[in-house]
Amino acid sequence: MNQVLLDKIESKQFRKDAADFSVGDSVRVHTKVVEGDKERIQIFSGVVIGRRGHGLNEMFTVRRISYGEGVERVFPLHSPRVEKVEVERKGSVRRAKLTYLRKRLGKGATLVKEREGRGAAETGPAAVQQ
Amino acid sequence: MPIGLLGKKLGQTRVYDAKGIIRPVTVVLAGPNRVLQCKTQQSDGYNAVQLGFNDQKEQRLTKALLGHIKKFNGVAVKRIQEFRNFSKEVKPGDVLGATLFSPGDYVDAIGLTKGRGFEGVVGRHGFAGGDATHGAKGWHRRSGAIGQRLFPGTVMRGMKMPGHMGQVRRTAQNLEVIQVHEADNLLLIKGAIPGSNGDYVVIRESKKQPKGWRPHAERPENVKKAEAKKK
Numbered sequence: 001m002n003q004v005l006l007d008k009i010e011s012k013q014f015r016k017d018a019a020d021f022s023v024g025d026s027v028r029v030h031t032k033v034v035e036g037d038k039e040r041i042q043i044f045s046g047v048v049i050g051r052r053g054h055g056l057n058e059m060f061t062v063r064r065i066s067y068g069e070g071v072e073r074v075f076p077l078h079s080p081r082v083e084k085v086e087v088e089r090k091g092s093v094r095r096a097k098l099t100y101l102r103k104r105l106g107k108g109a110t111l112v113k114e115r116e117g118r119g120a121a122e123t124g125p126a127a128v129q130q
Numbered sequence: 131m132p133i134g135l136l137g138k139k140l141g142q143t144r145v146y147d148a149k150g151i152i153r154p155v156t157v158v159l160a161g162p163n164r165v166l167q168c169k170t171q172q173s174d175g176y177n178a179v180q181l182g183f184n185d186q187k188e189q190r191l192t193k194a195l196l197g198h199i200k201k202f203n204g205v206a207v208k209r210i211q212e213f214r215n216f217s218k219e220v221k222p223g224d225v226l227g228a229t230l231f232s233p234g235d236y237v238d239a240i241g242l243t244k245g246r247g248f249e250g251v252v253g254r255h256g257f258a259g260g261d262a263t264h265g266a267k268g269w270h271r272r273s274g275a276i277g278q279r280l281f282p283g284t285v286m287r288g289m290k291m292p293g294h295m296g297q298v299r300r301t302a303q304n305l306e307v308i309q310v311h312e313a314d315n316l317l318l319i320k321g322a323i324p325g326s327n328g329d330y331v332v333i334r335e336s337k338k339q340p341k342g343w344r345p346h347a348e349r350p351e352n353v354k355k356a357e358a359k360k361k
Contacts, residue, residue, distance in 0.1 A: 002140040002327060005314055006157055010143055032150070056144065081150035 010056045015078045023048050023098060024091025029062055029075055030083035041083055044073055047091065049098035051077075063101060070102060132217035134334030135160045135230055136183040136209060137317065139241065141327045145308060145318060153308050156323045158239075158331060161227030161315035165220045166202045166210065179216035181226065182207030183330070209330055227315045235307045236336040237317075241325035245297035255290040300324040304340045 021027055028045040046064030049072070053059050058077040063070060075082055137160035144152050166180040188196055188206045199206060202222040220226070231237060251257040251273040260269040273292075277285050302323055309318040323331055 005159065005316060006141050006143055008314070009145065009157060009311070009316070009318070013146055076152065078146075079150060079152075080146055 013056055013078060015080075017084070018077060019085035019087065021048060021085060021087045022090075023050060023096060024093035026088040026091065027062060028086040028088060029073075030086070031075070032081045032083055045088070046071075046073075047098065047101065049101055050096065063098075132215065132335045133230055134181075134211075134213045134216075134332060135163050135226060135228070135317075136181050136211040137161070137331050137333055138184070139323055139325050139327055139329050139331050140316075142322065147308070153320055154322075155308050155318040155320055156239075158317045158319060158323070158333060159315060160230075160317045160333060161225070163226040164205050164207055165222055165224040165226065166199060166204050168220065168222060169212075176214065177216070178212050178214045179220055180210055180212050182210050184208040211332060213334070227312070228310050228317045229312050231307050231310060231317060231333070231335075233307050233309055236304050236339060237307055237319060237333050238336045239302045239305055239319060239323040240299065240332040240334070241302075241323055241329055243296045243298055243300050243324045244326050246295035248293065249295035250292045251290060254292060254295045257290070303338060304336050 019027075025048050026046070027048055028043050030041050030043055032039055033042045044062060044064065046062040049061050049063045051058060051060045056078055059074050060077055061072055061074050063072045065071070137158040140157040140159055142154065142156050144154050147153055161183075162185070164182040164185075166182050168180070169176060169178040171177055182199065182204060184207055186206045186208045191199070191206055191208070195210075196206060198210075204222065218226075218230070246253065250271050252259045252271045257273055259271040260266050262270060273290070276289050276291070277283075302321070305323070306320040307317060308320050310316070311318070317333060319333070325331060
């Protein structure tokens with residue numbers, strides 16, 4: 001009974017259009033930003049280096065290199081302030097959390113191997129980072 | 131106590147408000163509250179309203195409680211709570227629910243905290259204890275000295291020591307009501323509330339307003355905004 005009512009409250013807030021992406025993907029996160037009275041869209045693009053939590057509490061972390069400095073932002077998956085999440089390219093990774101990217105410099109820090117179907121093809125952009 | 135309700139703590143979750151900001155909330159089942167006896171200055175010496183909560187089969191109540199309820203033609207309820215100086219006009223047989231409150235109200239939540247059993251000084255009073263390493267031997271979670279010398283020669287009253295912790299009545303003051311769900315009789319109250327999930331809680335209008343609190347329209351930033359719009 002308790003859980004039923006809690007679930008009812010939570011289920012109303014789930015995004016039906018939740019983006020389908022996984023760890024390792026390069027994404028563009030469109031967030032709503034309020035400046036004064038106006039609202040505009042700000043885009044944060046980078047690699048998804050982790051997802052945590054479940055249900056309404058699920059969050060994901062995006063990492064990018066901005067002016068030579070690593071920047072990470074954490075977004076709630078179901079937040080109405082996230083306009084949409086675009087997937088630029090699918091990554092192929094073997095970890096749930098890509099914390100090893102934090103130690104990387106240069107090109108290797110911004111991209112992970114591209115995924116084509118199941119298993120990665122070691123061609124194209126993937127060759128660049130080696 | 132102007133207005134209040136008897137409810138049941140269901141659990142905690144989070145909701146997004148209109149601006150998309152996450153609010154941590156405790157969900158409280160706050161009804162139906164059945165009005166039983168209404169005490170008055172003339173008949174009882176003070177003004178109060180008895181609210182009953184948690185509907186039950188009649189066979190599950192003691193005859194004493196059932197007899198009291200029957201006196202006011204009430205529905206069998208398991209728990210009764212008296213509210214002094216109830217500011218809303220009610221009569222026996224009325225049913226109150228979560229709609230007694232509205233979003234933006236400030237409330238106090240009274241409940242019985244979770245029992246912790248016999249707890250040491252580190253858990254109970256936040257003492258630092260001793261070192262885990264650096265040669266420490268059997269002196270990790272102790273309290274240290276508890277007194278002085280021959281004078282005063284006694285342990286001061288109220289000295290913090292190990293003992294029973296929790297399962298005491300506590301009030302969480304000035305919690306904001308975030309949402310009210312009429313259909314399910316639910317109150318979503320910001321922050322934590324004393325007690326386990328499933329425990330009874332009393333939700334009442336807050337005795338003190340938060341520091342600097344004003345109704346939304348009267349807050350300085352909103353007054354400025356309103357004036358700016360007029361211009």
